[in-house]
Amino acid sequence: xxxxxxxxxxxxxxxxxxxxxxxxxxxxxxxxxxxxxxxxxxxxxxxxxxxxxxxxxxxxxxxxxxxxxxxxxxxxxxxxxxxxxxxxxxxxxxxxxxxxxxxxxxxxxxxxxxxxxxxxxxxxxxxxxxxxxxxxxxxxxxxxxxxxxxxxxxxxxxxxxxxxxxxxxxxxxxxxxxxxxxxxxxxxxxxxxxxxxxxxxxxxxxxxxxxxxxxxxxxxxxxxxxxxxxxxxxxxxxxxxxxxxxxxxxxxxxxxxxxxxxxxxxxxxxxxxxxxxxxxxxxxxxxxxxxxxxxxxxxxxxxxxxxxxxxxxxxxxxxxxxxxxxxxxxxxxxxxxxxxxxxxxxxxxxxxxxxxxxxxxxxxxxxxxxxxxxxxxxxxxxxxxxxxxxxxxx
Amino acid sequence: xxxxxxxxxxxxxxxxxxxxxxxxxxxxxxxxxxxxxxxxxxxxxxxxxxxxxxxxxxxxxxxxxxxxxxxxxxxxxxxxxxxxxxxxxxxxxxxxxxxxxxxxxxxxxxxxxxxxxxxxxxxxxxxxxxxxxxxxxxxxxxxxxxxxxxxxxxxxxxxxxxxxxxxxxxxxxxxxxxxxxxxxxxxxxxxxxxxxxxxxxxxxxxxxxxxxxxxxxxxxxxxxxxxxxxxxxxxxxxxxxxxxxxxxx
Numbered sequence: 001x002x003x004x005x006x007x008x009x010x011x012x013x014x015x016x017x018x019x020x021x022x023x024x025x026x027x028x029x030x031x032x033x034x035x036x037x038x039x040x041x042x043x044x045x046x047x048x049x050x051x052x053x054x055x056x057x058x059x060x061x062x063x064x065x066x067x068x069x070x071x072x073x074x075x076x077x078x079x080x081x082x083x084x085x086x087x088x089x090x091x092x093x094x095x096x097x098x099x100x101x102x103x104x105x106x107x108x109x110x111x112x113x114x115x116x117x118x119x120x121x122x123x124x125x126x127x128x129x130x131x132x133x134x135x136x137x138x139x140x141x142x143x144x145x146x147x148x149x150x151x152x153x154x155x156x157x158x159x160x161x162x163x164x165x166x167x168x169x170x171x172x173x174x175x176x177x178x179x180x181x182x183x184x185x186x187x188x189x190x191x192x193x194x195x196x197x198x199x200x201x202x203x204x205x206x207x208x209x210x211x212x213x214x215x216x217x218x219x220x221x222x223x224x225x226x227x228x229x230x231x232x233x234x235x236x237x238x239x240x241x242x243x244x245x246x247x248x249x250x251x252x253x254x255x256x257x258x259x260x261x262x263x264x265x266x267x268x269x270x271x272x273x274x275x276x277x278x279x280x281x282x283x284x285x286x287x288x289x290x291x292x293x294x295x296x297x298x299x300x301x302x303x304x305x306x307x308x309x310x311x312x313x314x315x316x317x318x319x320x321x322x323x324x325x326x327x328x329x330x331x332x333x334x335x336x337x338x339x340x341x342x343x344x345x346x347x348x349x350x351x352x353x354x355x356x357x358x359x360x361x362x363x364x365x366x367x368x369x370x371x372x373x374x375x376x377x378x379x380x381x382x383x384x385x386x387x388x389x390x391x392x393x394x
Numbered sequence: 395x396x397x398x399x400x401x402x403x404x405x406x407x408x409x410x411x412x413x414x415x416x417x418x419x420x421x422x423x424x425x426x427x428x429x430x431x432x433x434x435x436x437x438x439x440x441x442x443x444x445x446x447x448x449x450x451x452x453x454x455x456x457x458x459x460x461x462x463x464x465x466x467x468x469x470x471x472x473x474x475x476x477x478x479x480x481x482x483x484x485x486x487x488x489x490x491x492x493x494x495x496x497x498x499x500x501x502x503x504x505x506x507x508x509x510x511x512x513x514x515x516x517x518x519x520x521x522x523x524x525x526x527x528x529x530x531x532x533x534x535x536x537x538x539x540x541x542x543x544x545x546x547x548x549x550x551x552x553x554x555x556x557x558x559x560x561x562x563x564x565x566x567x568x569x570x571x572x573x574x575x576x577x578x579x580x581x582x583x584x585x586x587x588x589x590x591x592x593x594x595x596x597x598x599x600x601x602x603x604x605x606x607x608x609x610x611x612x613x614x615x616x617x618x619x620x621x622x623x624x625x626x627x628x629x630x631x632x633x634x635x636x637x638x639x640x641x642x643x
Contacts, residue, residue: 027474027477029474064642118642120642122633125638125641125642131498132497132498134497134498134499156497158496158497159497168638170636170638173636174636174637176638199489199502199637202488202489204502243502244502244504245504245505248505248506249504249506250503250504250506250507251504274504274506274507275506276506276507276509276510277509278509278559278581280509280510280511282510328511328514330445330446330447330613330615331443331445331446331451331511331514331515331516331615332445332449332451332514357451357475357514359451360451360452360453360473360475361473361474361475362475363475393473393474393475394474
């Protein structure tokens with residue numbers, strides 16, 4: 001039924017009478033990703049094919065429409081058992097549960113990723129519909145971005161669109177006030193956000209306030225079995241970020257203080273720096289302080305792991321270091337090495353990363369996952385693996 | 395009578411040459427800056443990157459410049475892989491922002507990032523950003539040399555704090571047109587790259603190199619920038635050169 005709706009939607013778009021065919025731009029890409037990972041004694045294989053179709057048109061001088069549709073098919077291991085990723089002390093009690101309680105199914109999917117109208121004027125832009133809302137100056141983490149789920153293993157990958165109304169008012173040369181409303185069922189559970197941004201003497205500075213209603217994970221003991229549950233609560237975020245240059249280094253910082261209605265308030269802060277040498281070698285590092293996490297691995301509860309596995313992707317520990325290097329081996333090859341380190345439980349994951357421009361419109365990425373650490377640490381039980389991604393643009 | 399007319403012409407030419415010969419290095423540099431820092435322009439360009447292994451990548455872009463290159467905007471139009479990527483340069487290239495529609499994110503580049511190659515080409519951000527020789531370099535006239543049959547002034551340029559990261563540049567400029575014809579980039583005594591201008595034409599009264607070849611003398615790769623269309627002294631709105639405009643799709 002859903003597929004039929006999107007097909008109908010696509011044909012409607014293509015048939016919009018006031019738009020001459022040459023004004024409707026069609027583009028997109030096909031992507032295949034193969035993801036082998038060692039789990040237990042075996043090698044589990046996952047694979048997907050993704051087709052993204054982008055349509056855009058300038059309806060008039062000050063009005064445009066953009067949309068993209070995604071169709072993705074999953075192959076290989078499409079059923080993920082969370083017990084394979086949990087420490088034994090937590091998974092032991094869950095083994096008795098029916099399989100559907102501990103398994104995430106990955107069915108084929110098709111959805112409108114983005115679909116929005118944008119109205120432009122001298123001082124104001126208004127965007128309505130499912131859209132990208134990337135907030136924050138951080139690279140691996142973005143404490144002020146509550147709209148998107150960030151994959152710390154692949155932080156620059158495109159995000160899923162957010163259904164919202166965004167109004168941007170510009171002032172002075174590079175100042176901007178943004179207001180976002182992402183509607184929920186009623187006004188009270190809708191997400192409201194305000195952001196003030198200014199460029200000042202080479203620095204991009206911003207301050208923001210966000211109010212949203214969210215699902216919070218918590219632990220529960222049911223018949224002696226440690227389980228987890230969720231509850232709904234209001235979250236108010238006060239945050240800001242800046243990026244610029246200090247002592248010849250690129251420098252950025254981002255922070256958010258989260259005032260929670262029921263659970264404990266917490267802060268999340270980061271700072272990072274980067275530098276490029278004459279030979280093109282690029283170095284970067286980012287430190288992240290996460291007050292939502294635990295400083296001792298013994299305190300990692302099932303709810304913490306579930307929060308990590310969930311869309312929010314919040315890490316388990318309190319202190320993290322991300323460090324990396326990228327070197328252009330040739331015009332077409334980049335060789336990078338990244339490390340994500342949990343400074344509390346002393347576990348880490350290393351990512352050797354190669355990207356290659358196969359031709360004008362084809363890119364190939366090869367990434368390895370090399371986990372380090374003891375048992376029951378965040379990365380220590382992550383299986384060796386990696387992924388190969390091919391993307392062809394059209 | 396004819397003879398006296400010819401004499402006057404010869405005298406005028408002789409005076410011009412003598413005047414040119416008496417130009418100070420500062421006057422020459424100012425003339426080069428005046429020639430190359432135009433009031434405004436719009437162009438469509440093609441970039442052909444040839445790797446050291448002989449593989450080719452072709453990119454196309456549209457560019458807008460204003461206020462004597464103080465403000466520049468580059469929008470990639472092909473291939474699809476980079477289509478919609480934008481580079482905004484303000485304050486003679488001191489401030490550079492990069493935008494990609496894939497993530498709808500605008501990123502301000504720190505100074506060190508200006509050494510990075512632009513879309514894998516042999517041009518770094520600092521090579522394509524605006525700037526003014528008189529402000530960004532200390533210079534010394536080394537003499538005169540012929541470059542591809544054209545009489546040129548030869549200058550050594552040492553970047554100041556506001557200049558690029560290279561240790562020095564050697565620049566050859568056409569003695570008549572006051573247009574740069576070649577630049578060698580050094581780090582510090584080793585030559586890194588050579589930029590060679592070719593296919594010089596006069597458009598709307600401005601001397602323009604329709605072909606620029608940047609040769610990487612370290613790895614043998616090269617990038618050709620060709621101008622496909624160009625217009626000078628056109629009216630370009632201020633709002634084009636804002637980070638807000640980068641997100642316009």
